[in-house]
Amino acid sequence: MNDFRVRDVDVVVIGAGQAGLSVAYHLRRAGLVPDRDFVVLDHAPRPGGAWQFRWPGLTYGKVHGMHSLPGMELTDADGSRPSSEVVGDYFAAYEDAFELRVRRPVEVAAVREGAAGRLRVETSQGVWSTRAVVNATGTWDRPFWPRYPGQETFLGRQLHTSGYRGPQEFTGRRVVVVGGGASGTQHLMEIAEVAEATTWVTRRPPVFREGPFDAEQGRAAVARVEERVREGLPPQSVVAVTGLPVNDAIRAARAEGVLDRLPMFDRITPDGVAWDDGRTVAADRILWATGFRAAIDHLSPLKLREPGGGIRMEGTRAARDERIHLVGYGPSASTIGANRAGRTAVRDIGRLLERVPAPV
Incomplete structure (x- = not known):
C-alpha cells in the first residue's frame, strides 16, 4: 500500500459494477456524501464493471435482460456496438451524473476487525476505517476451472x-x-x-426454454438461489436455474x-x-465455459463462511456480521436483482448507522 493514512467513513462500497453503483446511488439518496460519508472502491481500470471485459463480438443487441441503473435509463443504445462500449459509456455517464467519485484502480487486500467496533479496509491506496462494508465484487475475477485427469x-x-x-x-x-x-x-x-x-x-x-420467462418462474428461480445462501452454501447463479x-x-x-x-x-x-x-x-x-465463483477472498479475515463453504445471508446482510452486506451475490447476481439489493442494503445500513453512532 502506498498511502498509510487511515481515512474514516461510514460506508465502504467495494466494486463499481451494477450492484456497487446501485448502492452508491441509494446512499446518495439517503443523504450520505461521496468521499465524506462513503467511498466506492473499484479495481477495474475504467467504468463498466465486468461488462468492460466482454468479448467484442458480444454486441449490445445480443445482450439479454440488461436493466438500467436506478434513476437513469439507458436509452437509444446502438445494438450493433460492442456491449463493453455501450455499458462502459453508460456507467461512466452515471457516475458523473450522480457525482459518485469512484476511486480506481484500487485493489482491496483485506477487510478486518478494526478499532472501536469498526472495520478496517486495507487497499492498494491506503486504509479506510468504516462502520459498514458493502461488497459488490461480483464473480468476474474468479473464473472456475474444473480439474480432470490428464x-x-x-x-x-x-x-x-x-x-x-x-x-x-x-x-x-x-x-x-x-x-x-x-x-x-x-x-x-x-x-x-x-x-x-x-x-x-x-x-x-x-x-432449452421456449417462450418468455414469466414472473412466477423468475420468483421460483430466485427462491432456489436464496435457499442456498440462507443455508450457507455457495450460491448458484439465477441464470443457471432458468x-x-x-x-x-x-x-x-x-x-x-x-x-x-x-x-x-x-x-x-x-x-x-x-x-x-x-x-x-x-x-x-x-x-x-464453466462459470465463476464469488470474489470474496478479501473478506476471509472476518470468518464469515459457513461449513458448507458459502456465506449465510439474511437478505443482503451476512448472518454472522450485520456490518457486512453482499450485493450481486447469490439471488441478486443479475442486473435487476442488483438494483433491488442495493436499495435493501442501504435501508438496512441506515438502521445500523442510527443505532450505532459514530465514535467521537
Missing part, C-alpha cells in the same frame, strides 16, 4: 471464457467447448462458423447440429478428450 498433458491451448476475445483464434481448429450456460452456447455458435470441428460437452443435459432461452440463432444452431451435446468426458489426453466407454474426440483447443 489436464496437464494436453498439447493444445486451454482457456476460460473470461479470456475469450472472439472466434478468430479458433479458425481451422478442432475445439471442445465445456459448459451448458449461456456463454458456452454463445461462444460455441461463434466458433462453429470458423473452426474445423466443434464438440459441445456438458455435465447435465441442457434445458434454462437457456431459445431464439432464432439457437434454433438454427440446433438444426445444424452445432448444439448436439455429449456428456462430460472422463479425462483429457495430449491430443483431445476421452470417455471411459472408449470414445475419443481430437482437439486443439478446450474452452472452459
Whole structure:
C-alpha cells in the first residue's frame, strides 16, 4: 500500500459494477456524501464493471435482460456496438451524473476487525476505517476451472471464457467447448462458423426454454438461489436455474447440429478428450465455459463462511456480521436483482448507522 493514512467513513462500497453503483446511488439518496460519508472502491481500470471485459463480438443487441441503473435509463443504445462500449459509456455517464467519485484502480487486500467496533479496509491506496462494508465484487475475477485427469498433458491451448476475445483464434481448429450456460452456447455458435470441428460437452443435459420467462418462474428461480445462501452454501447463479432461452440463432444452431451435446468426458489426453466407454474426440483447443465463483477472498479475515463453504445471508446482510452486506451475490447476481439489493442494503445500513453512532 502506498498511502498509510487511515481515512474514516461510514460506508465502504467495494466494486463499481451494477450492484456497487446501485448502492452508491441509494446512499446518495439517503443523504450520505461521496468521499465524506462513503467511498466506492473499484479495481477495474475504467467504468463498466465486468461488462468492460466482454468479448467484442458480444454486441449490445445480443445482450439479454440488461436493466438500467436506478434513476437513469439507458436509452437509444446502438445494438450493433460492442456491449463493453455501450455499458462502459453508460456507467461512466452515471457516475458523473450522480457525482459518485469512484476511486480506481484500487485493489482491496483485506477487510478486518478494526478499532472501536469498526472495520478496517486495507487497499492498494491506503486504509479506510468504516462502520459498514458493502461488497459488490461480483464473480468476474474468479473464473472456475474444473480439474480432470490428464489436464496437464494436453498439447493444445486451454482457456476460460473470461479470456475469450472472439472466434478468430479458433479458425481451422478442432475445439471442445465445456459448459451448458449461456456463454458456452454463445461462444460455441461463434466458433462453429470458423473452426474445423466443434464438440459441445456438458455435465447435465441442457434445458432449452421456449417462450418468455414469466414472473412466477423468475420468483421460483430466485427462491432456489436464496435457499442456498440462507443455508450457507455457495450460491448458484439465477441464470443457471432458468434454462437457456431459445431464439432464432439457437434454433438454427440446433438444426445444424452445432448444439448436439455429449456428456462430460472422463479425462483429457495430449491430443483431445476421452470417455471411459472408449470414445475419443481430437482437439486443439478446450474452452472452459464453466462459470465463476464469488470474489470474496478479501473478506476471509472476518470468518464469515459457513461449513458448507458459502456465506449465510439474511437478505443482503451476512448472518454472522450485520456490518457486512453482499450485493450481486447469490439471488441478486443479475442486473435487476442488483438494483433491488442495493436499495435493501442501504435501508438496512441506515438502521445500523442510527443505532450505532459514530465514535467521537
